[in-house]
Amino acid sequence: MKILRLWLLAFLALAAGALAQQDISGTWAGKLAVAPGNELNIHFVLTRQADGSYGAVLTSPDSGAIKNVVANAVTFSADRLTITVDGLSGSFEGQLQNGSFAGRWRQEGTDFPMQLSRYTAPVLTQAAKDTLKGSWVGALTIPGGSLTIVARFETNAAGEFVAFMDSPDQGANGLPVTDVMLADGEVTFRIPRVQGEYSGTLEGERMVGTWKQGPQGLPLELKKGEYQPAMAALSLDGGAMVTLTGSWRGKVDSPRGPLTLIVRFETADGKPVAFIDSPDQGAAGIPVTEATFANGKLAFKVAVVRAEYTGDLAGRTITGQWTQQGPQGPITSPLTLTKD
Numbered sequence: 001m002k003i004l005r006l007w008l009l010a011f012l013a014l015a016a017g018a019l020a021q022q023d024i025s026g027t028w029a030g031k032l033a034v035a036p037g038n039e040l041n042i043h044f045v046l047t048r049q050a051d052g053s054y055g056a057v058l059t060s061p062d063s064g065a066i067k068n069v070v071a072n073a074v075t076f077s078a079d080r081l082t083i084t085v086d087g088l089s090g091s092f093e094g095q096l097q098n099g100s101f102a103g104r105w106r107q108e109g110t111d112f113p114m115q116l117s118r119y120t121a122p123v124l125t126q127a128a129k130d131t132l133k134g135s136w137v138g139a140l141t142i143p144g145g146s147l148t149i150v151a152r153f154e155t156n157a158a159g160e161f162v163a164f165m166d167s168p169d170q171g172a173n174g175l176p177v178t179d180v181m182l183a184d185g186e187v188t189f190r191i192p193r194v195q196g197e198y199s200g201t202l203e204g205e206r207m208v209g210t211w212k213q214g215p216q217g218l219p220l221e222l223k224k225g226e227y228q229p230a231m232a233a234l235s236l237d238g239g240a241m242v243t244l245t246g247s248w249r250g251k252v253d254s255p256r257g258p259l260t261l262i263v264r265f266e267t268a269d270g271k272p273v274a275f276i277d278s279p280d281q282g283a284a285g286i287p288v289t290e291a292t293f294a295n296g297k298l299a300f301k302v303a304v305v306r307a308e309y310t311g312d313l314a315g316r317t318i319t320g321q322w323t324q325q326g327p328q329g330p331i332t333s334p335l336t337l338t339k340d
Contacts, residue, residue, distance in 0.1 A: 022096075023048060024046055024048075024054070024076060024081070024096075025046050025047055025048040025054070026045075026046060026118060026119075027043050027044070027045050027046075027118070027119040028043070028044045028045075028046065028101065028116040028117065028118055028119060029041065029042070029043050029044075029116065029117060029118075029119040030042050030044070030105075030114045030115055030116040030117070031114070031115075032105060032112055032114055033112060033113075034112075038214060040060060040062050040063060041060060041061050041062050042058060042059075042060050042066070042105075042114075043058070043059050043060065043061070043119060044056055044057075044058055044083065044092070044116060045057045045058075045059065046074070053074070054074040054075075054076055055070075055071065055074060056070075056071035056074045056083050056085075057069065057070055057071065058071065058085055058088070061178060061179070061190060061192045062190075062192060062195045063195060066088070069085060069087045069088055070085075070087065071083050071084060071085045072084050072085065072086045072087075079095060079096035080093070080094070080095050080096070081093070081094050081095075081096065081101050081103070081116075088107065089107055089108050090105060090106060090107035090108070091105070091106050091107075092104070092105050092106075092114065092116075093106075094114070094115075094116060099117070099118070100115055100116060100117040100118075101115065101116040101117075102115050103115070103116070121179075122179050122180060122181040124161065124180060124181065124182060128182040128183070129153070129161050131182065131202070132153040132163075132180070132182060132187070133153050133154065133155070134152075134153060134224055135150055135151070135152050135224070135225065135226050135227060136150070136151040136152075136153075136207060136222035136223065136224050136225075137149070137150050137222060137223055137225055137226075137227045138207075138220050138221050138222040138223065140211055140218055140220050141218065141219070142218070145303060145304065147167055147169050147170065147304065148167065148168050148169050148227070149165065149166075149167060149211070149220060149222070150165065150166040150167075150168065150227045151163065151164075151165055151177065151189070151198075151222055152164045152165070152166065153180070161180075162176075162177075163176075163177035163178075163180050163189060164176060164177055165177050165191050166227070168227065168229060168285060169286065169287070169304040170283060170286060170304060170305070171275075171276070171277065171278065171281075171283030171284045171285050171286040172282065172283055173284070173285075175191050175193050175194065176191070176192070176193065177189050177190065177191055178190050178191075178192055182202065185201055185202050185203075186199070186200075186201060186202070187199070187200055187201070187202050187207055187209070188200075194213060195213060195214075196211065196212065196213040197211075197212050197213075198210070198211050198212075198220065199212075200220070200221075200222070205223060205224035205225075206221060206222065206223045206224065207221065207222040208221050209221070209222075229285075229287075232273065232287055232288070232289045232290070233271040233272065233273065234271075234272045234273060234274060234288065234290065234291040234300075235290070235291065235292055236265075236272040236291055236292070236293055240272075240293040240294075241265065241267065241272050243293070243313070244265040244274075244293060244298070245265050245266065245267070246264075246265060246339055246340060247262055247263070247264050247339070247340040248262070248263045248264075248265075248318065248337035248338065248339050248340070249261070249262050249263075249337065249338055249339075249340055250335050250336050250337040250338060251335070252322045252333045252335045253333040253334070254333070259278060259280045259281065260278065260279055260280050261276060261277070261278055261322070261335065261337075262276070262277040262278075262279065263275075263276055263288070263300075263309075263337060264276075264277065272291075273287070273288070274287075274288035274291055274300065275287055275288060276288060276302055276305075286302060286304060286305060287302070287304070288300050288301070288302055289301050289302060289303040289304075290303075296312055296313045296314075297310070297311070297312055297313070298310070298311050298312075298313060298318055298320070299311075305324060306324060306325035307322065307323065307324035307325070308322075308323050308324075309321070309322050309323070309335060311335070311336075311337065316338060316339040317336060317337070317338050317339075318336070318337040318338075319334075319336050320334075320335055320336070320337075321333070321334055321335065322334075322335040
């Protein structure tokens with residue numbers, strides 16, 4: 001009887017130990033310092049299986065390359081978690097301490113410290129939503145010029161609070177904004193598609209802060225108000241506009257393959273204007289900043305993308321060359337535009 005009692009006590013002790021190990025299913029968030037001043041947010045979504053083991057999926061709100069990557073092996077024993085992800089040639093190992101996993105991420109011979117904590121989605125108060133609602137406009141100074149930035153906070157048809165960012169000078173509109181937070185006068189939000197984030201201080205109807213898209217930050221002040229596009233009036237007379245008004249379509253070579261470009265000549269407030277659309281890149285309304293047309297020769301510049309075009313008109317076709325400044329110097333491509 002004594003031996004049976006000892007076995008029973010030992011069994012109960014083991015069972016108690018197993019029950020004591022907490023359920024870690026859910027989303028755990030960590031930051032990976034990939035470069036000085038540049039952190040990548042990583043989410044580990046852990047799922048508990050019927051046999052008590054775990055599976056994991058990795059995703060990053062900052063990187064399109066890390067989306068729902070399935071882990072090959074997950075072990076959790078004695079409060080120690082190990083996750084192996086062959087798809088990223090990496091692994092995580094950490095010890096559960098005070099509700100978080102303190103550990104390291106190893107990838108292709110490189111070792112990074114990483115702490116995982118349970119993810120909690122930002123929650124905005126109704127007062128914060130009311131304060132942010134509307135458009136906020138600013139100019140981001142970049143090498144060679146500036147870019148207009150518009151942050152829009154709205155309520156959609158379902159009554160949900162949503163946010164978007166526009167870069168009208170680049171023809172990029174409706175980029176989804178996530179992780180919006182406003183607390184104690186500090187506002188932060190993220191734009192996963194471009195791996196960007198903004199943090200600033202709310203001062204009345206302006207935000208004074210920093211835009212980060214990589215290791216370095218750029219100052220960006222946003223003021224509440226509707227965006228009013230500044231259209232450049234072009235040096236095109238009435239005869240030129242009779243010929244050019246409308247849409248001209250063609251394909252330009254790029255490192256990613258042929259891209260469709262559409263050049264639109266229009267009249268706004270009685271003045272000639274023109275825009276570039278790049279539907280393959282989801283860009284529309286990029287303003288043409290200079291244009292001339294004489295003796296059948298068209299020339300125009302698009303300052304924001306550091307590009308220019310020259311071509312000769314024959315009937316409904318303009319045959320010419322597109323030149324755009326790249327990181328290593330100018331890139332040229334033939335571009336034939338045909339009127340729609």
